[in-house]
Amino acid sequence: MSWVKPAADAILAAGESLMVEVNASDPDGTIANVKLYLDNKFVRQENYAPYQWGAAGQNDPLLNDLSAGSHTLKAVATDDDGAATTITRSFTVTGDYLTIPGIIEAEDYREGGEAVAYHDTTSGNTGGAYRSDDVDIQKTGDTTGTYNVGWVAAGEWLTYAVKVEKSGSYTIRFRVASQMTSNKTLHLELDGKDITGPVSFNTQGKGWQVYQTEEISGVQLEAGVHILKLVMDTAAFNINYMEFIFGD
Ligand SMILES: [Ca+2]
Ligand SMILES: [Ca+2]
Ligand SMILES: [Ca+2]
Incomplete structure (x- = not known):
């Protein structure tokens, strides 16, 4: 059995x-x-x-x-x-979950360790800040958000326990930075289902701590408790937070 x-x-x-x-x-x-x-x-x-x-x-x-x-x-x-x-x-x-609409700090992923709460390709927290598992976190140079997740490798992911307060269409703002001039891509899954498709952005190589907001809209979310997964499809960008706004 x-x-x-x-x-x-x-x-x-x-x-x-x-x-x-x-x-x-x-x-x-x-x-x-x-x-x-x-x-x-x-x-x-x-x-x-x-x-x-x-x-x-x-x-x-x-x-x-x-x-x-x-x-x-x-x-x-x-x-x-x-x-x-x-x-x-x-x-x-x-019993802890983050509320949508609202801001979800990238660094506030669930407890539970590698392959359960997150997937990180390097042992230890390279940035050394905020938490002491394998996710790489540093103090952010952004105006709000305190910390950012960095040292991103392609295929890494983070999960969040979230409570969606009302069903409907949402706008999502990703606060991201990169020193690279190449396109970067991430996507979101909810309870294992892709809800955004690829979200691509280009920071024009402005710097690791020069943040910009990448906005998407029309993402349908159902009220209730869910597991949200942020998947890094490409390497080498920083993410500070995701903001979920009700409506388009
Ligand atoms: Ca690591
Ligand atoms: Ca990493
Ligand atoms: Ca943050």
Whole structure:
């Protein structure tokens, strides 16, 4: 038996619903059922594959509106001989999220480490400021925003737990700088879906701390708690913050 969802050490935002799936098979017979527990409370017994809970059309209230903190899932598979196998998986629910409309500082990405909260290609914080994981942060030369993320490599990303207060169309302003004269590109994903397409800009090589605002509009956002992902598609620019403004 093995976990399909959630990912190991997954981090969710408070209020999010959890979807759970396990693979279960019995080499010398069949699986009779799989029982799921959340923090040792019985969620539901699933008798047929795919072994899922909290999926569309399923009524698993224990998996909704999760409280902030650490939680443990336990799945118990019983085969046709009555033999039981148990697996567990821990995940964290964060009560902290950033609000949209509003300003999201690039440096205020989620807790959770490499490959979960962010992806950074170099070990340690090259800028040495504000936080002490692998994301590279320095004091910014911009007029507001205090810090910026820098030393960007292509393919690096940062995630943010956000709460969108109202559904609709948004304008997004990216505050960026670069000493390079080449085009730079980033994009945003919400819950794993690309919501902006490539956002390209050129700072004309003005300097690492000479910031400009790159604005896009018509980005549709749904109210609720989401995971926002900022993806750096090209290297060598600095980002101070993103401002989300309701309307076009
Ligand atoms: Ca780094
Ligand atoms: Ca980096
Ligand atoms: Ca900032």
